[in-house]
Amino acid sequence: MTDRIIENASLSDAEAISALFARSYSQLLKNDYAPDVLARAMPFLSFARPELISSGSYYVVKDASTRVIAAGGWTATRPGAPDEPVKPGWVHVRHFAVDPDFTGQGLGKMLFNHCVRDAKASYGATRFDAYATLSARKFYEKLGFTLIGPIEVSFGPDVTFPSLHMTCDV
Numbered sequence: 001m002t003d004r005i006i007e008n009a010s011l012s013d014a015e016a017i018s019a020l021f022a023r024s025y026s027q028l029l030k031n032d033y034a035p036d037v038l039a040r041a042m043p044f045l046s047f048a049r050p051e052l053i054s055s056g057s058y059y060v061v062k063d064a065s066t067r068v069i070a071a072g073g074w075t076a077t078r079p080g081a082p083d084e085p086v087k088p089g090w091v092h093v094r095h096f097a098v099d100p101d102f103t104g105q106g107l108g109k110m111l112f113n114h115c116v117r118d119a120k121a122s123y124g125a126t127r128f129d130a131y132a133t134l135s136a137r138k139f140y141e142k143l144g145f146t147l148i149g150p151i152e153v154s155f156g157p158d159v160t161f162p163s164l165h166m167t168c169d170v
């Protein structure tokens with residue numbers, strides 16, 4: 001893994017991150033979601049939100065050729081609720097994705113461990129929550145998350161996405 005570099009994402013990575021999301025979510029979620037559900041969600045799943053990308057707590061993993069092969073981060077604000085008061089110590093996993101050609105190589109775990117180190121050091125994080133895709137349940141369980149229950153994440157007035165609310169003390 002010496003040729004894998006993890007760094008803070010910047011707005012100049014946005015296009016590459018969106019392309020990564022499109023590759024990852026379209027291929028890795030298709031066994032767990034009906035095609036119409038996935039098709040409606042893809043514009044939202046594959047959009048690299050500028051405010052998240054430039055938040056300072058969103059990261060990319062690049063290979064030796066500086067191609068973006070994984071991305072993910074954390075925020076104190078809850079996804080979809082930027083104006084809600086934050087809870088001290090409590091943070092949220094945000095928009096994790098690994099290139100389908102690079103899954104199973106520890107990149108997701110590397111990103112999460114980086115998030116934990118950073119969130120503890122800069123924010124005093126004690127708990128991570130995730131709104132996980134159905135496809136990512138076993139990944140999060142391996143990282144120490146437990147299931148709180150199913151949720152429907154709202155992407156807009158007419159688009160909801162079946163997900164799992166999971167949590168992990170860190």
Ligand SMILES: CC(C)(COP(=O)(O)OP(=O)(O)OC[C@H]1O[C@@H](n2cnc3c(N)ncnc32)[C@H](O)[C@@H]1OP(=O)(O)O)[C@@H](O)C(=O)NCCC(=O)NCCS
Nearest residue numbers: 028097098103104105106107108109132133136138139142
């Ligand atoms: C979920 C995802 C990020 C995992 O990334 P990854 O780099 O393949 O995961 P890692 O290689 O770091 O795996 C970490 C551990 O989880 C396990 N794991 C990962 N995916 C798994 C799966 N689908 N089934 C069972 N175990 C899995 C690995 O075996 C590994 O276990 P180990 O620590 O005992 O070796 C990746 O599959 C992905 O991008 N999925 C599509 C997008 C998505 O669902 N993102 C989550 C948003 S909430």
